[in-house]
Amino acid sequence: MRRAVCPGSFDPVTNGHLDIIGRASRLFDEVIVGVLINQSKTGLFTVDERIEMLREATGGYGNVRIESFQGLLVDFCRTVQAAVVVKGLRAVSDFDYELKMAQMNIGLAGVETLFMPTNPLYSFLSSSLVKEVAKWGGDVSAHVPDHVLDALRDRLAAKGV
Numbered sequence: 595m596r597r598a599v600c601p602g603s604f605d606p607v608t609n610g611h612l613d614i615i616g617r618a619s620r621l622f623d624e625v626i627v628g629v630l631i632n633q634s635k636t637g638l639f640t641v642d643e644r645i646e647m648l649r650e651a652t653g654g655y656g657n658v659r660i661e662s663f664q665g666l667l668v669d670f671c672r673t674v675q676a677a678v679v680v681k682g683l684r685a686v687s688d689f690d691y692e693l694k695m696a697q698m699n700i701g702l703a704g705v706e707t708l709f710m711p712t713n714p715l716y717s718f719l720s721s722s723l724v725k726e727v728a729k730w731g732g733d734v735s736a737h738v739p740d741h742v743l744d745a746l747r748d749r750l751a752a753k754g755v
């Protein structure tokens with residue numbers, strides 16, 4: 595069984611993330627999306643909310659499941675018995691950091707990293723940019739699934755932004 599892990603914060607999931615996850619689901623028997631629990635950073639959405647939004651967005655794929663994790667990515671890969679990490683690369687600027695992480699992960703646990711170029715449609719997208727634009731009333735409906743758009747609007751309204 596060939597499994598791959600797709601790690602991230604997903605605060606919230608964007609269409610760029612979903613493009614990579616969907617493409618990975620066609621390459622592997624199973625894709626485990628790993629939502630990172632970062633105790634030192636309070637996100638706009640809780641980890642459980644992020645997981646729920648991801649589950650709704652990926653429910654159509656029969657071989658994608660969503661889990662949370664904290665600590666080393668390679669330890670999570672070991673837990674779910676995945677030998678490969680799949681990462682989306684948006685631009686050359688992503689590569690420098692990702693290369694170091696990939697080399698470390700091979701050294702730590704022999705975990706390989708598959709880099710997938712993002713669809714040019716989404717190469718500018720990030721959760722941070724989507725949140726910032728939405729906060730100021732910009733239309734992000736082309737960049738996130740409808741249920742995420744609704745959640746964004748509700749959360750920003752509740753925060754009074």
Ligand SMILES: Cc1cn(CCC(=O)O)c2ccccc12
Binds near residue numbers: 601683
């Ligand atoms: C392009 C891209 C960035 N990331 C990290 C996202 C994050 O840390 O929230 C991804 C995770 C899965 C699939 C594609 C991507």
